[in-house]
Amino acid sequence: MTPDYRAGCAYIDGEFLPIAEARISILDMGFSRSDCTYDVVAVWEGGFFRLADHLNRFERSCSCLQLHPPYAREAITEVLFECVRRSGLRDAYVEMIATRGVPAAGERDIRRISNRFYAYAIPYVWISRPDQQARGLHMVVARDVERISTRAVDPTVKNFHWGDLVRGLFEAYDREADTAVLVDANGYVTEGPGFNLFACYRGQLITPSDGVLQGITRQTVLELAAEEGVPARVGRVEPGLLAQASEIFVTSTAGGVMPVTLLDGAPVGDGQPGPLTARLRARYWDAHRAGRWVTPVNYAGR
Amino acid sequence: MTPDYRAGCAYIDGEFLPIAEARISILDMGFSRSDCTYDVVAVWEGGFFRLADHLNRFERSCSCLQLHPPYAREAITEVLFECVRRSGLRDAYVEMIATRGVPAAGERDIRRISNRFYAYAIPYVWISRPDQQARGLHMVVARDVERISTRAVDPTVKNFHWGDLVRGLFEAYDREADTAVLVDANGYVTEGPGFNLFACYRGQLITPSDGVLQGITRQTVLELAAEEGVPARVGRVEPGLLAQASEIFVTSTAGGVMPVTLLDGAPVGDGQPGPLTARLRARYWDAHRAGRWVTPVNYAGR
Numbered sequence: 229m230t231p232d233y234r235a236g237c238a239y240i241d242g243e244f245l246p247i248a249e250a251r252i253s254i255l256d257m258g259f260s261r262s263d264c265t266y267d268v269v270a271v272w273e274g275g276f277f278r279l280a281d282h283l284n285r286f287e288r289s290c291s292c293l294q295l296h297p298p299y300a301r302e303a304i305t306e307v308l309f310e311c312v313r314r315s316g317l318r319d320a321y322v323e324m325i326a327t328r329g330v331p332a333a334g335e336r337d338i339r340r341i342s343n344r345f346y347a348y349a350i351p352y353v354w355i356s357r358p359d360q361q362a363r364g365l366h367m368v369v370a371r372d373v374e375r376i377s378t379r380a381v382d383p384t385v386k387n388f389h390w391g392d393l394v395r396g397l398f399e400a401y402d403r404e405a406d407t408a409v410l411v412d413a414n415g416y417v418t419e420g421p422g423f424n425l426f427a428c429y430r431g432q433l434i435t436p437s438d439g440v441l442q443g444i445t446r447q448t449v450l451e452l453a454a455e456e457g458v459p460a461r462v463g464r465v466e467p468g469l470l471a472q473a474s475e476i477f478v479t480s481t482a483g484g485v486m487p488v489t490l491l492d493g494a495p496v497g498d499g500q501p502g503p504l505t506a507r508l509r510a511r512y513w514d515a516h517r518a519g520r521w522v523t524p525v526n527y528a529g530r
Numbered sequence: 531m532t533p534d535y536r537a538g539c540a541y542i543d544g545e546f547l548p549i550a551e552a553r554i555s556i557l558d559m560g561f562s563r564s565d566c567t568y569d570v571v572a573v574w575e576g577g578f579f580r581l582a583d584h585l586n587r588f589e590r591s592c593s594c595l596q597l598h599p600p601y602a603r604e605a606i607t608e609v610l611f612e613c614v615r616r617s618g619l620r621d622a623y624v625e626m627i628a629t630r631g632v633p634a635a636g637e638r639d640i641r642r643i644s645n646r647f648y649a650y651a652i653p654y655v656w657i658s659r660p661d662q663q664a665r666g667l668h669m670v671v672a673r674d675v676e677r678i679s680t681r682a683v684d685p686t687v688k689n690f691h692w693g694d695l696v697r698g699l700f701e702a703y704d705r706e707a708d709t710a711v712l713v714d715a716n717g718y719v720t721e722g723p724g725f726n727l728f729a730c731y732r733g734q735l736i737t738p739s740d741g742v743l744q745g746i747t748r749q750t751v752l753e754l755a756a757e758e759g760v761p762a763r764v765g766r767v768e769p770g771l772l773a774q775a776s777e778i779f780v781t782s783t784a785g786g787v788m789p790v791t792l793l794d795g796a797p798v799g800d801g802q803p804g805p806l807t808a809r810l811r812a813r814y815w816d817a818h819r820a821g822r823w824v825t826p827v828n829y830a831g832r
Contacts, residue, residue, distance in 0.1 A: 235635070238556060251553030252561065254540060254627075254648060259554065261692035262564040294700060325556075328696075333537070333652075336659060338699060346556060350635075357638060376682040377715065380675060381693040389691045390563035391683040394630075397640060398596060413679065413715065 236350035237314040239307045244314055247350055256344065258327025262388050263338070265289035268481050270352065271312050271320040275522040277481075277515075279305070281444050289385040290326050297326040297345040304345065311349035312525050319352040321482060353482040355422045356406060364489025364501045365478065366405040367420070369467045370396040375410040375418040375439055383419070384442050393421040405490070407478075409470075412439045417465040423478035423486075426460075428504050429469050433460035445479040445512070448521075452511045458504065475502030477509075485509040538652035539616040541609045546616055549652055558646065560629025564690050565640070567591035570783050572654065573614050573622035577824040579783075579817075581607070583746050591687045592628050599628040599647035606647065613651035614827050621654040623784060655784040657724045658708060666791025666803045667780065668707040669722070671769045672698040677712040677720040677741055685721070686744050695723040707792070709780075711772075714741045719767040725780035725788075728762075730806050731771050735762035747781040747814070750823075754813045760806065777804030779811075787811035 236247030258264035267286040270277045283301055290297060299307070304324060312320050325346045328338060335341065356365055373395040381389050396408035409420040418439035419425060424446040426435045433453055435446055453460040470476060474497045476488040485508050487501035496502075515521055538549030560566035569588040572579045585603055592599060601609070606626060614622050627648045630640060637643065658667055675697040683691050698710035711722040720741035721727060726748040728737045735755055737748055755762040772778060776799045778790040787810050789803035798804075817823055 240556070247557070250556045252556055254542070254552045254554050254650060255549070255652075259561045260690060261696060262690045263692060263696050293696075334656075334659075336657060337703075338696065339703065348556060350557075354636075355638060357636075374679065374681045376678050376691075377676065379715070380678040380682075381691075387693060388562060388564045389678075389683075389693050390565060391689060391691050394563060394565050394595075394640065401639075401641065413681070 233314040234316060236317075236348055237311045238346070238348035239311055240346055241344070244310065247348055250346075250348055252327070252344075252346060253330050255330045256327050257329065257331065257338070257341065258325065258344070261328065263293070264325055264327035264388065265293055265295060266323055266325040266386055266388070268321060268323050269308070270481050270516075271317065271322055271349070271525060272352070272516040274318045274527070275516070275518075275524045276308075276322070278444050278448070278521045279308075279523050281447070285386070285442070285444070286324055286326075292382060292385045294339075295326045295328065295343050297343055299345050304347070307347050308349070309525060311347055313527055315349045316527065317349055317351055320349045321351065321353040322349045323347065355480050355482045356486055360406050361483070361486050364487040364496070365407055366490040367476070367488045368400050368403050368405045368408050368492050369417070369470065370399050370408040370410045372399050373410065375412045377413060378439050383440055386441060390421065397421055403493070411467060415466065417467060417470060420478065422482060423480040425465075425476065425478050427465065427470055427473035428475040428502065429473050431459070433458060433504070434463055434465055434469070435460075436465045437462045438464065443479055443481075445481055445484060448512060448515065449479055449485060449508055452508055452515065456507065456511065458508075473497070475505050477505040485512050535616040536618060538619075538650055539613045540648065540650035541613055542648055543646070546612065549650055552648075552650055554629070554646075554648060555632050557632045558629050559631065559633065559640070559643065560627065560646070563630065565595070566627055566629035566690065567595055567597060568625055568627040568688055568690070570623060570625045571610070572783050573619065573624055573651070573827060574654070574818040576620045576829070577818070577820075577826045578610075578624070580746050580750070580823045581610075581825050583749070587688070587744070587746070588626055588628075594684060594687045596641075597628045597630065597645050599645055601647050606649070609649050610651070611827060613649055615829055615831075617651045618829065619651055619653055622651045623653065623655040624651045625649065657782050657784045658788055662708050663785070663788050666789040666798070666801075667709055668792040669778070669790045670702050670705050670707045670710050670794050671719070671772065672701050672710040672712045674701050675712065677714045679715060680741050685742055688743060692723065699723055705795070713769060717768065719769060719772060722780065724784060725782040727767075727778065727780050729767065729772050729775035730777040730804065731775050733761070735760060735806070736765055736767055736771070737762075738767045739764045740766065745781055745783075747783055747786060750814060750817065751781055751787060751810055754810055754817065758809065758813065760810075775799070777807050779807040787814050
């Protein structure tokens with residue numbers, strides 16, 4: 229009997245498995261030391277979006293952490309396509325992960341561990357619910373927690389060190405919001421759980437330069453803004469600027485461009501998703517339909 | 531056929547398994563967000579060491595992270611004993627883990643996820659090799675990375691956010707040392723991968739007060755030092771103090787008391803494991819043989 233991959237298909241230790249059966253060793257240091265990196269690429273209407281950019285970033289992340297996954301780029305690409313193909317999903321969230329691996333008994337030298345590679349495709353993930361996106365996200369600037377310093381963990385190397393972001397989420401819940409953005413030790417705005425942030429201030433878009441993932445959705449928005457003739461820049465963002473912004477939105481591979489309409493309990497602009505956000509959001513999804521950034525999946529076979 | 535638990539026994543989703551078969555879902559946020567906590571307790575010569583203290587800390591850690599594992603203290607205790615019993619190990623490293631769990635499809639609210647509990651017993655782990663312990667560890671004070679701030683991730687809640695510690699290890703390797711201790715953003719010494727640190731300076735022991743796990747081996751050493759009439763205190767430690775220390779040692783449930791004899795390439799004291807380190811180490815292991823801190827395992831059955 230063919231396994232049922234419709235809820236998602238994973239690739240673990242050389243085998244394709246239904247997502248519900250996809251498990252990793254409890255001794256993998258990717259878990260027990262969060263010693264791993266990952267990347268997430270979207271499949272939308274049957275095509276990967278900016279796959280080469282995600283693979284480039286994943287390779288850089290592995291290199292920064294001295295991780296050497298057992299597959300080269302071509303093999304990784306083939307695994308990702310095969311996960312999507314087996315799942316049959318037209319809109320998918322596709323994750324690739326490289327971990328330090330499982331040390332042999334008694335081994336303490338992390339250079340002498342065989343690194344592992346995992347991947348899976350599951351139905352497309354939205355970091356916020358449809359109703360939250362429609363009304364706009366309610367966000368707080370976290371007060372009780374700061375973002376992990378770049379001198380401790382490099383945020384440009386995509387990682388699972390979410391302890392600070394999870395604390396931010398709980399603070400958001402306590403303050404009756406949906407999510408939180410974190411500031412760094414110097415008081416500058418960074419990012420939130422799973423997203424980069426943009427503000428429109430005096431007719432210009434700005435997104436934080438430091439202490440953030442160089443998000444590919446963020447990059448896409450910067451490129452689309454340039455094409456639309458919307459001035460946009462990367463720079464330091466103080467919470468005070470957010471409080472005066474006419475629009476705020478967040479960006480993520482898991483959801484695209486999502487408006488923020490309430491910040492620390494006060495309306496952003498007129499409290500409705502703004503026109504610039506709507507325009508970039510439409511352009512973002514248009515760009516998924518075909519063209520330069522899309523690599524179609526051949527669902528019928530190789 | 532009875533499964534072979536000799537290499538270790540794990541408890542996953544209600545089932546006891548040989549450690550080689552112990553796997554967790556790739557979608558468990560304990561992995562994908564490092565949203566989890568854990569504790570490690572040693573079994574030595576057939577008895578748990580300071581089990582109540584480890585369980586107390588684990589319960590506090592879960593509470594701090596708003597994790598609610600599906601078992602109460604008595605059930606967790608029974609699982610730990612059963613893992614050890616099935617493995618037959620007289621000297622074991624016993625880990626208990628609580629994770630956020632696997633979200634239902636589309637669920638983004640981390641309050642609405644069933645938390646999970648895992649545990650395992652494997653042969654006792656030493657964070658350094660026997661030859662390294664005999665000659666004393668070679669340590670560096672990391673220069674290229676700083677410890678994650680306590681304002682981002684609370685180090686008193688035992689966690690898998692080891693990105694900074696792993697960077698420290700690679701720096702140690704580059705500088706031909708075994709391990710590294712990290713400083714915080716203010717330049718104070720904190721801890722290293724898996725250990726607290728003590729220095730003997732002007733006849734007095736000191737261990738860092740802030741930015742560290744409140745280690746139970748650290749606590750044991752403080753208590754044994756008091757009994758031995760050795761002055762010891764908890765305070766801020768600058769790297770300059772370490773450079774002038776007559777002895778340095780590290781403490782861990784995975785190895786006890788381990789001397790450091792080379793710091794940043796220079797000998798600590800006379801470059802040999804020191805007499806105070808040896809005395810406390812002997813007292814530490816004596817305390818495992820019986821008495822107030824030991825809970826014997828009944829290997830024959832319940």
